Amino acid sequence: xxxxxLQMSGISKRFGATQALQSVSLEVKAGEALALIxxxxxxxxxxxxxxxxxxxxxxxxxxLNGQPFQPQRPxxxxxxxxxxxxxxxxxAPDLSVEDNIMLGIEASRLGCVRRSQQREKVRSALxxxxxxxLPPERRVGSLSIGAQQVVEIARGLVSEARVMIxxxxxxxxxxxxxxxxxxxxxxxxQQGMAIIYISHFLEEVRQVAKNYVVLRDGQTxxxxxxxxxxxxxxxxxxxxxxxxxxxxxxxxxxxxxxxxVENLTGQKAPLDTSFELRRGEILGLFGLIxxxxxxxxxxxxxxxxxxxxxxxxxxxxxAARPNARMQAGLGLVSEDRxxxxxxxxxxxxxxxxxxxxxxxxxxxxxxxxxxxxAVSDWMTRLxxxxxxxxxxxxxxxxxxQQKVAIARVLHQAAEILLLDEPTRxxxxxxxxEIYRLMGALASQGKSIIFVSSYLPELLAVxxxxxxxxxxxxxxxxxxxxxxxxxxxxxxxxxxxxVEEVDQ
Amino acid sequence: xxxxxxxxxxxxxxxxxxxxxLERVGPLLALIVVTLGFALADQVWGRGKFIEFRNVxxxxxxxxxxxxxxxxxxxxxxxxxxxxxxxxxxxxxxxVLASSLNAGHPVAVAILxxxxxxSLCGALNGFFIGVLRIAPFIVTLGSMTIFLGxxxxxxxxxxVSVAPELVPQWLSKFTSTAPPHWYGYIPNIPSGVWxxxxxxxxxxxxxxxxxxxxxxxxxxxxxxxxxxxxxxxxATKLSVYALAGALxxxxxxxxxxxxxxxxxxxxxGKELQFIAAVVIGGGSLSGGRGSVTGTLAGAAIMGVMVSGxxxxxxxxxxxxxxxxxxxxxxxxxxxLRHRK
Numbered sequence: 001x002x003x004x005x006l007q008m009s010g011i012s013k014r015f016g017a018t019q020a021l022q023s024v025s026l027e028v029k030a031g032e033a034l035a036l037i038x039x040x041x042x043x044x045x046x047x048x049x050x051x052x053x054x055x056x057x058x059x060x061x062x063x064l065n066g067q068p069f070q071p072q073r074p075x076x077x078x079x080x081x082x083x084x085x086x087x088x089x090x091x092a093p094d095l096s097v098e099d100n101i102m103l104g105i106e107a108s109r110l111g112c113v114r115r116s117q118q119r120e121k122v123r124s125a126l127x128x129x130x131x132x133x134l135p136p137e138r139r140v141g142s143l144s145i146g147a148q149q150v151v152e153i154a155r156g157l158v159s160e161a162r163v164m165i166x167x168x169x170x171x172x173x174x175x176x177x178x179x180x181x182x183x184x185x186x187x188x189x190q191q192g193m194a195i196i197y198i199s200h201f202l203e204e205v206r207q208v209a210k211n212y213v214v215l216r217d218g219q220t221x222x223x224x225x226x227x228x229x230x231x232x233x234x235x236x237x238x239x240x241x242x243x244x245x246x247x248x249x250x251x252x253x254x255x256x257x258x259x260x261v262e263n264l265t266g267q268k269a270p271l272d273t274s275f276e277l278r279r280g281e282i283l284g285l286f287g288l289i290x291x292x293x294x295x296x297x298x299x300x301x302x303x304x305x306x307x308x309x310x311x312x313x314x315x316x317x318x319a320a321r322p323n324a325r326m327q328a329g330l331g332l333v334s335e336d337r338x339x340x341x342x343x344x345x346x347x348x349x350x351x352x353x354x355x356x357x358x359x360x361x362x363x364x365x366x367x368x369x370x371x372x373x374a375v376s377d378w379m380t381r382l383x384x385x386x387x388x389x390x391x392x393x394x395x396x397x398x399x400x401q402q403k404v405a406i407a408r409v410l411h412q413a414a415e416i417l418l419l420d421e422p423t424r425x426x427x428x429x430x431x432x433e434i435y436r437l438m439g440a441l442a443s444q445g446k447s448i449i450f451v452s453s454y455l456p457e458l459l460a461v462x463x464x465x466x467x468x469x470x471x472x473x474x475x476x477x478x479x480x481x482x483x484x485x486x487x488x489x490x491x492x493x494x495x496x497x498v499e500e501v502d503q
Numbered sequence: 504x505x506x507x508x509x510x511x512x513x514x515x516x517x518x519x520x521x522x523x524x525l526e527r528v529g530p531l532l533a534l535i536v537v538t539l540g541f542a543l544a545d546q547v548w549g550r551g552k553f554i555e556f557r558n559v560x561x562x563x564x565x566x567x568x569x570x571x572x573x574x575x576x577x578x579x580x581x582x583x584x585x586x587x588x589x590x591x592x593x594x595x596x597x598x599v600l601a602s603s604l605n606a607g608h609p610v611a612v613a614i615l616x617x618x619x620x621x622s623l624c625g626a627l628n629g630f631f632i633g634v635l636r637i638a639p640f641i642v643t644l645g646s647m648t649i650f651l652g653x654x655x656x657x658x659x660x661x662x663v664s665v666a667p668e669l670v671p672q673w674l675s676k677f678t679s680t681a682p683p684h685w686y687g688y689i690p691n692i693p694s695g696v697w698x699x700x701x702x703x704x705x706x707x708x709x710x711x712x713x714x715x716x717x718x719x720x721x722x723x724x725x726x727x728x729x730x731x732x733x734x735x736x737x738a739t740k741l742s743v744y745a746l747a748g749a750l751x752x753x754x755x756x757x758x759x760x761x762x763x764x765x766x767x768x769x770x771x772g773k774e775l776q777f778i779a780a781v782v783i784g785g786g787s788l789s790g791g792r793g794s795v796t797g798t799l800a801g802a803a804i805m806g807v808m809v810s811g812x813x814x815x816x817x818x819x820x821x822x823x824x825x826x827x828x829x830x831x832x833x834x835x836x837x838x839l840r841h842r843k
Contacts, residue, residue: 075733090731092724094791095717103721104732106714113714155732 003066005030005194006163011050011060020046021218033195035205038215039238039427044198048165052084053077065162083156084165089148093141098122100140101155125157128191129184146177153184165196170204171425174289182207202231216240239429247460248432250439255279258447259416264309269295269471280442284462285451288491292471293451294335297418301325301332331414333405335421341405342393348404349375349389356412378407399430417448423457435461455484467491530784530800537804541811553814557684560692564678566806567699568757570799573780574706575750577798578743580781583723583790584639587774588647589751592624594770595654596755601663601765610671618752624650625748629741654767664764677760695757707795719743723790780805783833
């Protein structure tokens with residue numbers, strides 16, 4: 001009935017030999033949300049960069065509110081009313097909430113900021129989002145990620161955006177903040193905002209959006225109403241083949257206990273945590289953000305100090321230093337690929353061999369040829385897609401980077417793998433590859449602790465699953481003995497219990 | 504419309520207000536502690552002259568030029584930059600001032616030329632940093648020696664002295680600590696100190712009340728965000744270096760007024776004093792943070808220490824060590840405050 005707020009038609013874009021987008025079209029109406037789904041590298045970000053003015057399309061046209069829309073630079077798109085809420089938030093942490101919201105569009109007279117006028121705008125934007133309790137003078141760097149996201153959305157509102165693009169907005173949010181974000185999205189829709197929502201999580205997409213567009217290899221692989229499609233249908237559109245199994249299982253046998261953790265207590269977390277891990281076992285750890293899962297892994301590897309408790313690997317009790325623990329056979333893949341897990345400016349080879357470089361050293365000199373052969377070998381084994389071992393790691397896709405991170409731990413000959421959110425920000429196809437790899441490793445007798453916030457994968461891939469909350473490991477059961485609701489209620493119940501005591 | 508069951512945001516605010524308060528007054532507290540410490544030590548072991556007004560005036564006069572230049576450095580550091588050429592640029596300006604007085608130019612012209620030279624030096628830095636996107640450290644490391652060279656050339660590789668009759672009286676009194684110390688009950692504070700105060704107020708206004716000040720912080724805090732929001736990053740950088748350069752030029756005028764001559768090599772190493780003042784005052788070399796009160800306190804702490812040590816008969820060597828310790832301590836405290 002109404003005209004679409006945004007129409008992109010026949011958008012094509014070519015980078016060198018790669019056809020990143022080929023004749024892609026989509027439209028969003030005011031007050032509606034459109035889900036844009038597709039694997040990493042399918043062209044979602046390129047399409048959104050075209051929309052937000054970072055790239056210019058080779059062909060195709062865009063209409064914004066019925067007017068032709070040809071942004072030359074990101075600023076043009078912003079001014080025209082297209083606001084992009086990035087995955088990595090785009091805020092100046094040292095400025096206040098108000099200054100961030102008004103950045104670039106300050107109300108001023110003779111170069112001086114007119115605070116009262118600004119304050120009013122900021123307050124009304126925050127009120128529209130239902131967050132008028134956020135103090136405008138607060139430094140943004142001191143806010144939680146969730147609250148920072150609110151600031152970024154408010155900035156879009158104040159600059160009179162009519163189209164808002166959310167790129168994986170929940171990837172770093174706690175469950176609580178996700179609920180808050182969804183409430184905001186509802187309010188934005190009521191305000192007549194046209195929303196494009198990009199996410200890997202199909203269940204999320206269904207909550208937010210009515211229609212979908214699936215991209216694959218830069219082309220539209222499907223579009224329509226979400227109600228009429230099952231998850232399986234959407235996934236097969238995304239990866240271009242039908243997936244009989246999103247969570248491939250490799251049969252593996254459990255052996256004797258290889259890791260015994262007794263009453264482990266760290267600075268903040270874990271608290272008094274005990275469990276055992278057997279040879280060939282995949283143990284899942286679930287918990288809300290802040291439950292202490294990452295801290296537990298860090299304590300296990302000796303990266304964080306532990307205040308008390310024992311960690312027994314095999315028959316030995318290695319000292320609580322990363323070196324000793326790694327020697328004993330532990331290896332960690334960090335949740336934060338970008339700043340901790342991998343050294344971004346270095347090559348694949350450097351990253352992969354960093355933890356066991358000594359192997360290639362003769363009299364202090366590195367035998368680079370030997371290392372190169374070994375690295376190529378690992379890359380084939382884990383099917384890392386890259387030009388060659390010397391390619392810089394940050395040129396790879398997230399999934400391939402993750403494979404290199406896992407390969408490093410395998411290369412250092414770890415027997416017990418601590419994987420912290422190994423599938424975060426990775427597309428569905430690569431996720432399945434990583435599950436299969438984990439199963440294969442377990443069948444070779446490696447043991448894995450698998451930390452994840454994505455419950456379905458934990459329950460499908462793990463032998464047993466433990467639930468943490470407030471630093472404590474509350475309960476471990478065989479994966480088959482859990483239902484999603486039971487896991488969640490353990491993770492949340494312990495939470496509310498403490499909160500009630502607090503009040 | 505407001506649904507009470509909706510989750511609220513304030514519960515996620517993680518920094519207590521006393522921490523913010525401490526951040527603001529921290530450097531001032533440190534200044535008070537250092538001053539009291541020296542005053543006490545001087546009463547016990549020294550001759551009790553440290554707290555005499557005569558000495559306070561000396562401290563103020565020696566702090567003023569450092570403070571003025573450090574304020575310029577504060578602006579630069581807030582944008583995430585650094586200016587290593589500040590020291591040599593500042594004395595280049597003093598050399599220009601001396602030379603043009605010698606050439607018989609009117610004082611106003613000579614002063615304008617000095618400040619203009621500072622601005623030009625800064626603009627040059629800003630141009631290379633903004634346009635060619637070379638790291639500020641590298642650009643200003645290069646321009647540091649360039650300005651030194653130009654200064655030496657102007658001074659024909661020696662010192663430019665100016666005949667006393669060519670120096671107007673107000674300029675020689677600008678930083679004077681000569682008697683009288685009091686006019687009746689009114690303390691005799693030289694105009695240079697008032698000038699530094701006025702500049703401080705102006706810089707504080709720029710930082711807190713103007714759009715430009717907001718953009719400085721935004722650029723230093725997250726440059727790509729600033730660009731995305733339509734801030735002209737190039738113009739902002741160019742202007743901040745030019746503005747800072749003008750302040751370095753003014754610091755050069757102080758230097759000339761104190762010595763009545765200009766020696767270009769004097770400038771070597773001065774930039775480190777300016778940077779130290781900013782850092783002691785809570786400025787962050789990664790950008791986004793820095794304040795006028797902090798920098799003033801930082802400059803004053805160094806001035807107080809030098810004077811205090813002199814009063815106590817402590818030699819130069821321990822002074823240097825103490826200033827170094829203070830710099831590291833200040834940054835360590837700052838880090839502890841910001842680490843959660």
